[in-house]
Amino acid sequence: MTTKTMIDTQLIADQNAELKNALDSEYAALGEKLARAGQNIDAITEQATHFAIALPSWGLGTGGTRFARFPEAGEPRNVYEKVSDCAVVNQLGQATPAVSLHIPWDTPSDPAELRQFADERGLHFDAMNSNSFQNQKDQALSYKYGSLSHSDRAVRDQAVEHNIEVIELGRKLGSNALTVWVGDGSNFPGQQHFSRAFSRYLDSASAIYNALPDDWSMQLEHKIFEPAFYSTVIQDWGSSYLAATHIGERCKCLVDLGHHAPNVNIEMIVSRLAQFGKLGGFHFNDSKYGDDDLDSGSINPYQLFLVFNELVDIKLNQPSFAPFYMLDQSHNVTDPIESLIYSAAEVQRAYVKALLIDRNALEGYQDGNDALMAQGTLKAAYNLDVEPILQMARLRSNGAINPINAYRASGYREQCGKDRPASKNSSGSGIV
């Protein structure tokens, strides 16, 4: 089956043809530089072409804050249009072949039809995301005071049932993982008994786990605060690890870069969880103050690189290590398609730089307690300009050497503005 293309392939080919000579010479120069360090640029480029990160279905609409949302013309109005936009991101950037669906925001009425629609566009479905942090339409009981850890069993059962429905839907879509994030917590000291709430959470999450198909995993996402502002039930990697360990072998911890206190050493958390087989996945974004959901690599690209330093190291020691990667961002002032193309490339860039770290030298400096040269070994890889590798990876995968330029030249969003008149009841998705 040939993949249905979203952007005119001739336009991409014409733009690539104009850029190819410059790319060839920059790629050759970088190749020579890497060869002097004993590295093969084509082997690195090959690994870059296999890098994949999922797109969140809620990331295709314009995001916002609790103050306002400023949608632009042509944003997707339903899950099919979101998947179409994902196909644009992937066609141009060639790093995002999967979609992670949020239920119920993007519940398909006909899962088989949606699965085929995605497949025709070269996409598949990654981890499913449940939602028990909002009340849904016609929902019997409220999540105002929690869901999986609620003091009332009937509310907990309702939240468990929702998660099982999400699993069932995911099976029909070809997914193999469920990500669970709850907003449960408290706003006042004394409002909630910590250990009783945690015990109730463990019972509920175990009930969900018991409904997992054998080849599925469950990812627990922790978050230090918000919407609860005093305490959250799964507030950090410690609680997440305790829960995942208690619940079962295929229950893992998911790290969202924005869900920690400022200045927390996230790369160390990555290492700790992986060492004990409990790192299941990642939500990439960036932040300045809190859970800002800014574009990956826009604020602290060095941190992103340090995270990938750990991830690459883990993969070398655990060949079966295959965490779920997803962009989890809110695009408040940019075209979401552009932000997602750019962000996927930033994450891919951090990965490629981490592949270029001289690990033998690093180990020697670590064992020899040469702090200056150890950090210098990391910096040597971080300071490399690997843009030619990213561009060549896209070119060799039939993507665009300059995907943002190609997207803008295509007029896709302008056409969507005509094809997708805004609906009055457009959802507030994107504010997460």
Ligand SMILES: [Mn+2]
């Ligand atoms: Mn997240």
